[in-house]
Amino acid sequence: MKDLSELRVEIDEIDSKIAELFEMRMDIAKNVVLYKIANNMEIFQPEREKEVLLKNCKRIQEENIKPYANDFFQNLMDLSKEYQKTFLKD
Amino acid sequence: MKDLSELRVEIDEIDSKIAELFEMRMDIAKNVVLYKIANNMEIFQPEREKEVLLKNCKRIQEENIKPYANDFFQNLMDLSKEYQKTFLKD
Numbered sequence: 001m002k003d004l005s006e007l008r009v010e011i012d013e014i015d016s017k018i019a020e021l022f023e024m025r026m027d028i029a030k031n032v033v034l035y036k037i038a039n040n041m042e043i044f045q046p047e048r049e050k051e052v053l054l055k056n057c058k059r060i061q062e063e064n065i066k067p068y069a070n071d072f073f074q075n076l077m078d079l080s081k082e083y084q085k086t087f088l089k090d
Numbered sequence: 091m092k093d094l095s096e097l098r099v100e101i102d103e104i105d106s107k108i109a110e111l112f113e114m115r116m117d118i119a120k121n122v123v124l125y126k127i128a129n130n131m132e133i134f135q136p137e138r139e140k141e142v143l144l145k146n147c148k149r150i151q152e153e154n155i156k157p158y159a160n161d162f163f164q165n166l167m168d169l170s171k172e173y174q175k176t177f178l179k180d
Contacts, residue, residue: 004131007122014115015142015163018108019149023161025104026155029136032097041094052105057111064176067114070168072112073105075165079158 026083038053043088049077060063110135115166116173123174133178 002010036043053073060069092100126133143163150159 001125003129004108004122004125005127005159007118010118011115011122011142012145014118015113015146016149018111018166019146019159019163021104021108021111022159023150023152023155025101025108026144026158027152028097028100028104029093032094032101035091035094035097038091052101055102056105056109059106059115060118065113065173068173069109069112070114072166073109076108076162078170079162083158086157 022076026080029080029084030087033087037087043084046083052077112166116170119170119174120177123177127177133174134171142167 033043039067053070056073057066057070060066116164123133125131143160146163149158150156
């Protein structure tokens with residue numbers, strides 16, 4: 001059994017990667033909303049959101065982690081939408 | 091300017107990596123709680139949680155993404171705690 005400090009180092013390494021990916025994802029979400037504004041497109045597409053959520057939950061192998069992954073990705077997409085809203089004109 | 095389909099492919103690639111890291115992190119969180127149970131340790135340590143949150147927010151370069159990162163990592167840790175609770179005996 002690994003000791004607590006080893007497990008915490010592993011969590012820290014994962015968090016470092018997740019933080020980088022989160023920032024990249026938010027930056028792309030900004031570009032998505034700017035693209036949609038420039039092209040007079042509908043900004044929020046609930047069907048697309050459902051598809052992304054489903055696809056991401058399917059990526060989870062362990063059955064009992066799936067419900068948590070659903071909440072996790074829903075929250076990620078909610079935050080992405082909140083950030084995108086800051087680029088919309090009043 | 092990249093078109094929408096290119097941006098969506100990029101988001102999908104990022105999500106694939108995030109999903110894998112999320113599952114790895116939840117699995118380590120399980121091992122953390124099992125270690126703590128086996129060693130009669132305090133299960134939830136709010137000070138440690140605050141440190142992790144602060145460290146992860148500092149990893150974000152873009153100032154206006156930091157508040158979203160705070161919510162994102164808080165949610166991640168909340169889900170991790172919910173999952174850990176399922177391993178505690180009644």
